[in-house]
Amino acid sequence: MDIDAVRTFVAAADAGQFQEAAAELAVTQQAVSKRIAALERELGVRLFTRTPRGAELTIDGQAFLPHARELLRVAERAVASVRPGSRPLRVDVLASRGAAAGLMRGFHRAHPEIDLDVVMLLGIETAVASLRSGTIDATFRAVPAPGIPLPDDLESVRVLDEPLQLLTGPAHALANARSVTVAQLAGHRIWMPGIVPGTEWAAYYDDLVAEFGLTIEATGPNFGSDALLDTVADTPALATFMGEHTRLVWPVDHGLRRIPVTDPVPVYPHSLVWHRDNPHPALATLRAHLAATAPAPGAPGTWTPPWSAPRRTSP
Template sequence: MTHSNKEYNHTMRIDALQAFVAVAELGSFQAAGQRLHLSQPAVSKRLAALETRLGHRLFDRVGRGVGLTEAGRAYLPHARETLAALADGDRALDNLADRVEGTLALAISHHVGLHRMPEVLRAFVARYPHVTPEIEFADSEAACQRVVNGEAELAVITLPVAAHPTLLARTIWHDPLAIYAGIEHPLARRESVTFADLSDYAAVLPPRDSYTYHIIDRALAAEGTTLQTRMTSHYLETLRMLADIGLGWTVLPRAMPHALVPLALPSLDMHRELGVMRHPQRNPSNAARALLAMLEAAAASPD
């Protein structure tokens, strides 16, 4: 095989991996084609070539939908890691120029994006006008996975309570939490509230698999409170609204503006850490390094 043929085959394999990951994530050949700016037949052709090369069918095609086969599920993390390694190599070469430019893929949780990042990002885009931030708003858990997959360089989120198995965390903001209820809620009209009282009423809280729920559950379980969760949402603004209309008490950051009634529980010390997650084995771009430096400066400044 000539050098040019080897180069061609490597290029085709990378293109096929990109098509495979896109279809796996989007569940559609058509949507994958739109992401990659390809026709649907072109995506199908690249996947067929990859399946032939691997000797395994990667997708089950049922009607208009597609789902990963067992082989596809086994191969997906390796495909993502390969694409992430290629992007890492490109960043290492780009960094040699010592310029802060290009795209910067970020995954930001909704609350952090609304209440903590605007000032940082405003200063960042003013200082580095040749950087194009590509921001995806995601739940903290999904944002971490985007960094693991190589789809984002940094995640700025609610940090997990336990150390992440792959990523490094850096706390930027300390975020005290408190318990609140709408003004018409029975607990809001009491002069004093106990932890046992909380068990008697439904709550509106983040989903059970979220980092914030784990913080709430651990803090209240230590006080003997049994949670009765009526509704859940990752969006704290939604929880604020649900509490305001009387569907349950809730837990919100003390710094978050609202018209709810705080329930005084002096012995409760409940807080979460907000910060940035990055992959320790990948080269951050110059743009990512610049944003990390600005986040470090924010961490050093008083709230």
């Protein structure tokens, strides 16, 4: 049903004259007559009777009027639900304990007035498809992943280089080190069952292994971070990598150590990615916040894979 025709009908019913309805709607009287006639044809009834005083509702017109008003209220609510800024900003952070989630917590503390909807999607291809379909407003990813270039309608900016740390149990050979160099990790088994083939983080660790001759094992089912921590704590032969900003809690008797990795410092490059035509006003606020609070990426003495050089835009 034509909402403009319904709106015209309600205006004419309230005014009692087509001429006054036309003035209220800023259209011609002929346009009002055409809209009413089209609505009457669609409904199969007469809605108005012309009188010397103007236009009076027929019995059918009187019956239709309250429903017409409700149709207009529903249409207004539908428009308001997608009006820029009227819905929460929806951002993909990949994992609830990761660095991206921490960045969004900082944003929420700085801007508590902005409604947020935080989601977690697996893999950059899923995130890119969601950005292009409008399912999400932004995502944090390492881009552009090898073989997965960003479409031209997406923009990105690097917002955080997160240093990797070695996580070991108390009986591991490197457990008492204050820091370890990348070269010292050669020959040690680093267990990371959360690596999913084809993802951007899989590409990152593939390049890390190739560059420094490390041994990273992704074997076995991924039962989550708690099971990973239990295994590392109990197995002297295994260690794992964790981002410096990853939030983890473990029992005191685990005795786990987080050890900085140096010479160079491997850093995971987090970028914010969004659709260039996204009109949500909170998206610009998020970009400005990250630009003001995040340190510049690519610090001396750090390592990132050569593909992690996203397009950079001004906030």
